Ligand SMILES: Nc1ncnc2c1ncn2[C@@H]1O[C@H](COP(=O)(O)OP(=O)(O)OP(=O)(O)O)[C@@H](O)[C@H]1O
């Protein structure tokens with residue numbers, strides 16, 4: 001019974017925080033300096049690692065798929081296969097996991113330490129709404145940054161696939177053919193599909209991580225526990241929503 | 256400051272207290288800037304428990320506009336909890352807190368009254384510099400749009416608490432007592448109608464305690480701000496208080512003027528104000 005109550009409490013809390021954050025987005029322009037600052041932090045933390053992850057994800061896809069396709073003599077389709085998998089699934093999910101692990105955890109750590117050390121209370125006594133001051137800039141920055149990060153990782157991932165296909169002696173696909181095939185399969189809707197997912201993941205990660213941070217109470221020990229909780233919950237929700245969003249997109253014929 | 260101490264060192268019997276003698280107050284940019292509408296506080300039947308631990312057991316306390324009330328009490332008596340209720344951070348189980356007749360939990364309360372609090376833990380924003388901490392309220396509420404004017408008020412506030420020129424320092428490198436003083440400056444800049452101090456002088460040396468004591472008195476004489484001070488420091492208490500409330504185990508034992516408290520027949524009250532040594 002307690003677990004059920006807890007589930008509804010957290011779900012309600014997350015939805016409530018989301019609604020409040022969206023409401024405060026009206027002051028996004030007057031707080032653009034904070035949004036920008038968060039964007040810089042996210043970019044700084046994710047771009048180098050993102051490139052590495054994307055390069056190897058694309059590479060391993062090509063490594064697995066290339067020889068299999070070559071057996072049937074259709075190895076030029078590696079381009080389409082790698083291109084579509086990355087743009088629709090691997091790109092958004094990898095980017096989300098990266099952002100949750102690096103950016104989300106830092107958000108939870110910062111906000112939960114502010115909760116524990118009464119800084120949130122101090123904000124309230126100064127009549128500064130914590131959702132406007134802390135959550136809204138992080139929310140907007142994450143929702144903007146994740147799609148950009150996905151495009152960046154898509155491009156690098158494609159390149160990783162091209163590189164492996166070209167070098168792998170079992171496939172030996174020229175880079176031209178790879179990209180031509182990729183361009184045939186990856187159309188505009190596929191890209192939009194991935195970006196929609198990325199934005200939804202951005203919403204999930206920022207809201208979950210800020211919510212857990214704001215709800216932290218007790219001593220400094222709770223900060224570490226909150227970070228773990230927020231990252232795990234983000235991962236789970238990202239993967240669960242990935243499935244349902246895909247279903248909805250398929251239903252809408254956007255897939 | 257040293258001069259002051261020398262002049263006042265020879266006192267009646269007890270060791271020289273830094274609170275002997277009263278300097279006349281000096282003007283400052285901040286004190287000129289402050290213009291509050293002093294408001295009284297009326298607490299009735301306030302009760303609060305955490306789990307089954309009853310912390311506040313029915314507190315009644317009236318504070319007049321412009322008055323300095325000192326709340327004395329043992330560690331764990333519920334002083335910080337009481338302050339958190341007065342400023343509206345916690346909700347009582349029973350009873351009410353009214354400021355100038357208006358309930359502090361009224362959603363529109365903050366539009367009419369500004370209450371500021373100096374937290375026992377200081378609660379400085381660790382990601383902001385000292386100057387940004389102090390100026391945050393003015394910036395966020397766009398009370399002053401001119402940055403140089405904000406800086407002027409911020410440095411004046413820091414000077415008042417003896418931390419002039421520390422604007423660029425980050426809170427993490429400050430000592431506990433310095434943090435408390437930054438928190439005091441941050442609260443003052445809000446131009447509050449009522450200011451709540453949770454142990455403003457714990458961890459401060461006698462000279463700094465004197466500075467804070469003088470600041471509290473200056474705030475009264477120049478700005479007529481209502482002040483609620485929680486402290487263990489008996490010298491500070493009798494230096495600043497208009498009214499003293501002795502809190503013990505969630506109840507108020509006695510409220511009265513400093514003289515009434517000094518001459519109290521209540522043994523528990525006497526225990527509090529008796530000199531700690533000798
Ligand atoms: N959030 C909380 N949850 C549970 N118990 C609490 C909470 N806050 C305070 N208490 C309890 O309330 C009692 C009073 O605490 P409070 O902080 O008000 O003491 P205090 O008078 O300020 O003491 P000190 O002088 O040491 O600061 C303590 O027994 C404390 O354990």
Ligand SMILES: [Mg+2]
Pocket residue numbers: 334335336375453
């Ligand atoms: Mg306390």
